[in-house]
Amino acid sequence: MATATPQTNTQTFELLIALACVAAGTFMIQRSWRLPQSEWSGNAGGAPVGSLRWEKGGVRFRGEGSLAWRDLPELDKITVSRGDTIFTGEDGVAELALKDGTTAQLQPNTLIVIEVPPESRGTNAPPVLKIESGGVEIKFALGATKTKIVSRGREITIEPTRTKASRVSLKVDPKSSLQITPTEGSISVASANSAPIAVEHGQAVEVQADEAPKAVELSATQLQPVSGGTLVLLPHAPVRFEWETRGTASDLILKVDDQKFEIAAGRSTAEVALPAGNHQWQLAKPSGESLSSRRSFRIRIVEIPKLLGPVDSAKIQNAHDEPQAMTLSWEKPDESDRVAVEWGLQGNDGSLSRIETPDTAFSLSTGAGSYRWRAQNVVSGVKSDWTPWRSFQVIAAPKPAAVQPVIEEAVPSVAIAPIPEATPSPIAVVPPVTPMVTKEPEVVAKPVPPKVKILKPVEATPIAKSLAAPSLKPIITTTRLGEFVTPSHLTIPLRWAPVANATEYFVQVLTLKNTSFKTLTVKEPKFDLVLADSRYSTLAYRVTARGPGLPEGRSKAYAIKIEWVAPEIVIPDDQSLFVENASLHLIWTKTALAKAYAVEISRTADFGSTIEDETTPNNLFTFRPSDPGTYFWRVQGVYVNKRSPWSKIRSFIIK
Secondary structure: OOOOOOOHHHHHHHHHHHHHHHHHHHHHHHHHHOOOHHHHOOHHHOOEEEEEEEEEOOEEEEOOOOOOOEEOOOOOEEEEEOOOEEEEOOOOEEEEEEOOOOEEEEOOOOEEEEEOOHHHOOOOOOOEEEEEEEEEEEEEOOOOOOEEEEEOOEEEEEEEOOOOOEEEEEEEOOOOOEEEEEEEOOEEEEEOOOOOEEEOOOOOEEEOOOOOOEEOOOEEEEEEOOOOEEEEEOOOOOEEEEEEEEOOOOOEEEEEOOEEEEEOOOOOEEEEOOOOEEEEEEEEOOOOOEOOOOEEEEEEEOOOOEEEEOOOOEEEEOOOOOOEEEEEEEEOOOOOOEEEEEEEEOOOHHHOEEEEEOOOEEEEEEOOEEEEEEEEEEEOOEEOOOOOOEEEEEEOOOOOOOOOOEEEOOOOOEEOOOOOOOOOOOOOOOOOOOOOOOOOOOOEEOOOOOEEEOOOOOOOOOOOOOOOOOOOOOEEEEOEOEOOEOOOOEEEEEEOOOOOOOOEEEEEEEOOOOOEEEEEEEOOOEEEEEEOOOOOOEEEEEEEEEOOOOOOEEOOOEEEEEEOOOOOEEEOOOOEEEOOOOOEEEEEOOEOOOOEEEEEEEOOOOOOOOOEEEEEOOOEEEEOOOOOEEEEEEEEEEOOOOEOOOOOOEEEEEO
């Protein structure tokens, strides 16, 4: 018979040991979370050095030797001692008050340890603040003594001015350097192996590992608007500029295009009202020295659309007993992705219909009733205000009058009695016969039922319309600047002869794909078409004349052709002479809608090879030739999706 292995007692013993360990761990965890106030605040490590007060957000605290972190309750204040550790979260702020009256405000994401050197224990010497990360703003009380700071292995001594209170900001940046900036008063800063240096209000010093403190030059980092970005703004909304400065505090100059704005030291934002279009901004010192590069950005203004037709309170007669076809039209702003339109019956807000369209007109069918509609502009998800409501009324078609039967009277049948014959007399002699006068026989009318005839409605013969179509002609325009052409807009005047009795003209501008580019209604026989980009080289337009009693006549579509002309060279004159190493300014005329200009400079007239091939947003290029000889140059306009022809070739000579 096999002998059983004695495992039961051993397993039971191991289980008891495990349970005892769990119980001991539980006791220690509970103890660390239920410490008495004196031990929880760190007093077990030595005499108190100050107090910690919650200000906002998450603040955590851990006493020396404790395993657990404790959340500092809101609005609470506790005593802190040597070896205590404090941590603030992403939104946490706390104030550490030391016994000598010095306070340290801990900014978010800050970790510090309160240390007291062995030689200072039992004295009134202030503790050492060991800053592991984040930022601290220290306010020294009047007459406060030196304060030691330790950060990433660097020991710094800060001594405030004795004559007045001082405030200093300390920040540990990601590069592991410690930046010290007095925000009030002045201080002296010394490291373990360097002499103290004086730091005045507004100046800044930086301490790297194993290096003496050194002054930090003012620098700036641009934050908003970003380079090449686009801002979508409502009308009259300002542009907000944001930046960060580092080093010695100083006033700044904010340059926006050709404008300059003075910024007081310490400020890091500014707001400027700007129009739609392309802009540049830069930061500089008051002396004019640049602190940052130029950044370009674009502004798109979300304007409210302009409603065109139907006019407000219009009444539309329905010609047939069917839904009335209606066209709602508007003038789309220059900056627009889509237009949102809402419409519905008057007084019934719960049944409004809505569409968003890139077009400038929308057709719908409506029955008789009173309606209202409005529109708003949408640019990159930003919506303008709604236009005021417009109303119109669709009047039902009149019912046709009832046709009355026409009764034709029948001629009555007449019965006539026969005339009796005369009897001869028996007397031989016959006297003269007197003529007998007889009466007209009476006519007796027999009743006859009337004949009824229903007349059919007579169909009207169609009358040929004499179409009142406006007379148009093709248009050819160029991008050369002039009365209707500016660098940012190309204005094409559309004109036609007026039509008699016309009260308005419906204008349609079409693309080559026969899609609507722009539609609107005008009162006069003219319209200025404004283009703000170079997407189209050819468009078409047609016009419909409208008026009371005027047969609607629509013209044929005629082409609008745009010629993207080359810039014209202004200076220098052809074959001009210059000395060696001179700075030459090559200037040419701007052309409408050009985003930039391409400049080529070559030593040969055929431009087989070039020594300069640059693109610039301005109509100026500076060239510094280093070798004598003849140079040739030319320029062309650069558009979103095309380029103009090259300009005429000009030359200059370097002696």
